[in-house]
Amino acid sequence: MIKVAIMGYGVVGSGVYEILRKNEKSITKKTGGKTLEVKYILDLRDFPDHENPALFTKNFDDIINDTEVSIVVEVMGGLKPAYEYSKAALLAGKNVITSNKELVAEHGTELMAIAKEQNVNYLFEASVGGGIPIISPLSQCLLANEIEEIYGILNGTTNYILTKMVKEGADFADALSEAQRLGYAERNPEADVEGHDARRKIAILASLASGKFVNWKEVPTEGITKITRQDVAFAEKYDAVIKLVGVAKIDPEGQVYIRVSPMVIPRTNQLADVNDVFNAILVKGDSIGDVMFYGRGAGKLPTASAVVADVIDAAKHIHINKLITWKKVDNNFMIDPETVPCRYFVRATNSAVINDFSGAEDLGNENGEWFFITEEMTEKEFKNTLGDRGAFIRVLD
């Protein structure tokens, strides 16, 4: 019998409880006969109608001082008090499972190191891609590969909005309103639409793939708020769609290029077909080539199922560190993004701009806006040439 504490009884926390209860029998089989029992649920709110109100506590000490509890699920979100609680639990020799991408992106390095020292695990499959298995494949199934590139649609909210703009010709504001009405976007949508959520996720993936801590604050990030209906329509003429993409490339010397921004994706690319709230992550390894993972990137049960998978994994490795880790290194290994070549989809303010880009492909014009696609050039060269004569979106090649 393994005792579990759940910290945070919101959407994901209640999903974790539900799955542990519903699939109890099959889960016991999968742990090799160890039953998983929830002993505590930590939440400041009251849940008088819960089937087992005795599980609830408002006091973290109940959990940390209970030596029976060997697995703590942290699904509170945010840094405070999640960081302090997670650290304390690990230092007390308990396994910690989380879906909290903010915490992993900010303090994952330290928490994994403590887990290793304590011979327990800090696992975070649910922090990226919701229910889609990606952390575990990266840190296990693809281990034989040097990972050269990861790119993906990492945020369901923005993908829903952009899908609506592509399929229905909606403009950004209307698509956002609809997403809010359906509960796909928060009342304050900034974390999603400005790319901050995707930024943390790509930083986590890049850290895992490179073995070096990539600070999410150093990820150049652009959101989708400035994408217009016309951008979508002219991208369509090029047989492409616009999506918010997180990209990380790791060169043979271990230098890392990373970015979150909207990208123009030709329809021949598998990512172009990833619509609505779905996520997809493409990994390129030196041996395997391209492999893609696709599924629901958010939602109560998908995310909770990833958490519970980690709980089962921790139960199978109760005092064996799984060696999922990255290190902080001092030297600068980030590639200057201005030096990276790319093609650009341009919305220019006058017809003459295209003449400054040799080999550019003209896509036409509408209402005083001229659209074209450049040849490949560094971002520095591109921006110098364009100046303030237009807006642009990078092309995914």
Add this chain to the structure above:
Amino acid sequence: MIKVAIMGYGVVGSGVYEILRKNEKSITKKTGGKTLEVKYILDLRDFPDHENPALFTKNFDDIINDTEVSIVVEVMGGLKPAYEYSKAALLAGKNVITSNKELVAEHGTELMAIAKEQNVNYLFEASVGGGIPIISPLSQCLLANEIEEIYGILNGTTNYILTKMVKEGADFADALSEAQRLGYAERNPEADVEGHDARRKIAILASLASGKFVNWKEVPTEGITKITRQDVAFAEKYDAVIKLVGVAKIDPEGQVYIRVSPMVIPRTNQLADVNDVFNAILVKGDSIGDVMFYGRGAGKLPTASAVVADVIDAAKHIHINKLITWKKVDNNFMIDPETVPCRYFVRATNSAVINDFSGAEDLGNENGEWFFITEEMTEKEFKNTLGDRGAFIRVLD
């Protein structure tokens, strides 16, 4: 230092050796500091030009009697002598890693049980989907789910042939010749085009997902040799493509429906875009919904990278069984496929046939062949109605 023996130095075996050498440094990091060293390569052939001819042996006893060897890679293929060797290695307390789907489908139950008794592992990620992580996600990341359905394009050769028929209007014989010319199909293509390869793979996946041994010999299997250019063209009119699909469904009582056959796949389905030699596997879980895994299903380095990932995993769990298993059960849990409802794409020999299928959708006719799609009905009812008046392909809904 962990000593490894590779049995079989064909395409996959040489790829395993190559990856272990090329990525040696990073692999050592990933095992937590244990270096993996190839001590033996077993093959009856001579490789005088190899960089290290001293590794080669023709005598299995060298491996089995060497207590230093703790991981054996079996990439010989076939049942003889792979079965005998794998069993002996496991009984000697060595971990065995394989890409051999025939052996896993035939004797996996016994070999996993021996591994468990011996506290070692019998791992077979590379047996399904080449380099695509699927065995490990199924047996780990998706553990919190009751798996309800798995379906996928599991054979790259047939997918290449069918893609050529769809995209170029080639007929089967020409597409097969081209696949043979490019080395995607064997001189004797039967194992691929008759569906035997896909059959073993879906049996392995169904066994893992249900926890019960599904005998590959009991998987109803149809190949692609009878698909005509006209089938492809009329499916296109329905905005669908034809692919060879393995399907396994597991109902809430644990009853299993399984089949390998060509299917008509509407273009709205993600699988419709999986082309050429790529594979894709879609898994439906009760919590996660649909999740898809996509990549190269075969080839030297993709397959070898999956083998090496298992080698690393075994190195991290050198005397800890990972509890990846299924059991032989005596009672019959297979659903009679004739009772399962489906829609059917029909190529009928006369225009009157459609009248016997109420609600059927007429797709037109050409050269004395009439094409239509039926409403959903059981296979038994459908076959009784159609009789010998045509051929059919199931529709994937």
